[in-house]
Amino acid sequence: MNRRASSKNVGVVIVSHSSKVAEGAADMVRQMVGDAVPLAFTGGNADGGLGTDVAAILAAIDRAWTPAGVVILVDLGGAETNSEMAVEMLDDKRRSHVAVCNAPIVEGAVIAATEASGGSPLATVKRTAEELSPQ
């Protein structure tokens, strides 16, 4: 396995209730961390209002997918439960390679991407993002 190839780095998915928050957080990741990590974001419900959408989360996981797996950063309650629902809908093979992080969405996304850009495995990326949470 060539750990330097970006397609082998863990991907990052940002799930917010707001498409603007999701897009802004993704912008920060791209500017601060660069392009070495697959990145996807989704925000808002199917009607274009505030909320999250399981199908859109599944599509985002698909866009950021790599063999190394994907971490998901979420904001409030519904984003987390819908992300967990999306993970449950994945096939068995993929499900074990996805982790929802207990971390602040913006900082967590930047930190997770930074860790992932160095080729770290899924568990390390998740743990590093979660180091941000209040101790």
Added chain:
Amino acid sequence: MTVSETPVIASALLTNEVGLHARPAVKLTQLAKSFGATVELALEPDGPWVDAKSPVRIMRVKAPKGALLLFRAWGGDADAAVGALVDLVERRFDEDAGEEADRA
């Protein structure tokens, strides 16, 4: 880790305006991760020394402009790692060119 070995040690003065803030910390940890060596950073020789590959820990150092960053490293490419990190700090993380152009 072969901590019993003598580490490669170097220092660099932090001169960029924002100090070791989020973006410089990301660049520093990304560069540190590109080496196999164990690399640590501290503000004092007595420590605390933190893992230079951990973005969270590097941001928590909150090193301000004017701080002297100390690096130490062990392992095969320790020399190269410390050299590259010192170079990054001394280049002000490649960020000042834009800022100065803005001010001009």
